[in-house]
Amino acid sequence: MRPFLSIWISPLETYKHLATRDDSENRFMINLLSTLITIGVVIPQLNEFSELFGSQKIVGLIIGIIVFGLTGILLIRFLLAMTYWAVGKIFKGEASKNQIQLVVAYGLIPYLIYLAIGLILIVPALMTQNLDLIFYRHPLTHFVVWLVTARNLIYGLSYFNKFSYLYALLTILISSGIYALLRLIVIS
Numbered sequence: 001m002r003p004f005l006s007i008w009i010s011p012l013e014t015y016k017h018l019a020t021r022d023d024s025e026n027r028f029m030i031n032l033l034s035t036l037i038t039i040g041v042v043i044p045q046l047n048e049f050s051e052l053f054g055s056q057k058i059v060g061l062i063i064g065i066i067v068f069g070l071t072g073i074l075l076i077r078f079l080l081a082m083t084y085w086a087v088g089k090i091f092k093g094e095a096s097k098n099q100i101q102l103v104v105a106y107g108l109i110p111y112l113i114y115l116a117i118g119l120i121l122i123v124p125a126l127m128t129q130n131l132d133l134i135f136y137r138h139p140l141t142h143f144v145v146w147l148v149t150a151r152n153l154i155y156g157l158s159y160f161n162k163f164s165y166l167y168a169l170l171t172i173l174i175s176s177g178i179y180a181l182l183r184l185i186v187i188s
Contacts, residue, residue, distance in 0.1 A: 003029075007109050008148065011155040018102055019160070026102055031073055033105040033112075038072020039065055040115030047135045057131065076108065077101050083175045084157065091171065093161030103156030110148040113141065 006014040018026065046068070050060030085093075085100040095103075118134045125133040150172065157168035 030105040034076035035069040042068045044135045091167040095160035099160040107152035110145040
């Protein structure tokens with residue numbers, strides 16, 4: 001089974017397969033996915049970040065990729081996963097922290113679409129000297145990615161926590177509410 005592909009079609013079977021894999025292999029994949037997903041998600045912000053480097057935009061992009069990639073490990077693997085784990089405990093979830101990290105990393109795989117699009121468009125962007133091609137986002141793509149990600153997370157949280165899909169959805173919504181509240185507090 002190839003989890004990168006099977007997560008799109010049968011997320012529940014993918015999580016069952018991942019539960020049987022070695023922890024060291026899962027830990028490596030969690031870190032790798034956290035890094036790549038974050039890079040894909042922040043591609044539009046990389047444009048603004050590279051502006052800080054003036055005429056050396058390529059250097060800014062490379063530094064931005066490294067900084068945001070490492071930040072992704074902290075945000076996805078630890079902050080986001082631990083929030084889902086803690087909220088899941090409210091509903092008497094049985095999942096371990098490592099299992100929730102696995103769910104979050106593989107559940108967010110649809111966000112790799114942004115990285116793939118950016119990599120595909122990098123050659124035309126360099127040829128035409130129009131780096132804005134790399135940073136383009138379409139709202140329909142965003143909606144589909146969000147929908148598939150939500151589905152993956154619901155299946156994974158439900159499977160590992162051994163509770164219903166409704167509790168899994170509530171876990172996601174409560175966690176999202178916590179982050180929205182924190183964002184309001186920080187911005188204000």
